[in-house]
Amino acid sequence: MNRRKLMASLAVIPAIGLATPVFAQEEPLKVGFIYVGPVGDGGWTYQHDLGRQAIEEEFGDRVETTFIESVPEGADAERALSQLALAGNELIFATSFGFMDPVINVAAKFPDVKFEHATGYKRAENVATYDARFYEGRAVMGTIAGRMTESNKIGYIGSFPIPEVIQGINSSFIHARKVNPDVEMKVVWAYSWFDPAKEADAASALIAEGVDVILQHTDSTAPLAKAQEAGAIGFGQASDMSNFAPSPRVSSIIDNWAPYYIERVGQVLDGTWESKGTWAGIAGGEVEIGEITEAVPAEVKEEALALKDSIASGEYHPFTGPLNRQDGSEWLAEGQVATDEELSGMNFFVEGITAKIPE
Known part of the structure; x- marks a missing residue:
């Protein structure tokens, strides 16, 4: 069927009352991570990646996550963050202290992307920070x-x-x-x-x-x-x-990052995310x-x-x-x-x- 005939056939469907409205499926929220070490380090990066996996388990096909591992702190971090933003990630977690200035620099170029920086102290309207005691x-x-x-x-x-x-x-x-x-x-x-x-x-x-x-x-x-x-x-x-x-x-x-990651992704999904600083410890479960x-x-x-x-x-x-x-x-x-x-x-x-x- 050519395009003209297809459009004509679609046009008569409402008249005979056989059609039901068809809505486009909502795209999943894309969430990106950059890690300072490999996911198999058995320590810091491994725990952050467990948190990423917890997001997927919690939200299923409502989210799509990706990560870039072993990112050196500095110019390489800016390139990795930009890569994630250009790939359509709407929320990006940067999981090392030395990513702080790269996050601030890249966030200024992508004001519609939300960034979260672990263990840092610099924030912006679209940059939040989180740490553990x-x-x-x-x-x-x-x-x-x-x-x-x-x-x-x-x-x-x-x-x-x-x-x-x-x-x-x-x-x-x-x-x-x-x-x-x-x-x-x-x-x-x-x-x-x-x-x-x-x-x-x-x-x-x-x-x-x-x-x-x-x-x-x-x-x-x-x-x-x-x-x-x-x-x-x-x-x-x-x-x-x-x-x-x-x-x-x-x-x-x-370090148990899963509850925080789940909370923040949920806030992006329901429209309540805002920039803030979080510093939790034993009492908060982090x-x-x-x-x-x-x-x-x-x-x-x-x-x-x-x-x-x-x-x-x-x-x-x-x-x-x-x-x-x-x-x-x-x-x-x-x-x-x-x-x-x-x-x-x-x-x-x-x-x-x-x-x-x-x-």
């Missing part, structure tokens, strides 16, 4: 570390010297010291979020200094592998990393404490879980005075609690940490 989980890990160390030397592998990481180092140390006043903390910087070789070298350097408990704010399982070789213990970072349980991985801090294995004595496990519960209830804040800065000057008086503004700009170590923050 990782320092709450670090307090619990620090408690276990302080109880479990035999050498009284615990180590911390930092990624970059930004407030989020400095908060974690301070919180871990404060709570290790609370249960073990003889604890020393060694800090090594990897200057990468995900680089197994650098992370392994950092763990080896700490072990060479007598460290027998390793914490990390980097994304691979390489430090746990080194701890296993040396007979040290460690903790899962961002994800459970349960392949290393019951030891050296004796517990973990888990920070979880993984299984505490049998390698940890029962009384230590009980102590750690009690701390978790007191943080969740709001009874206790991990940064409660008296606390001094590294140089001995007073920071928080007895009973005083750090404000979110102080924490979000934290650029100093607390008293007792001898390591220096790189300039």
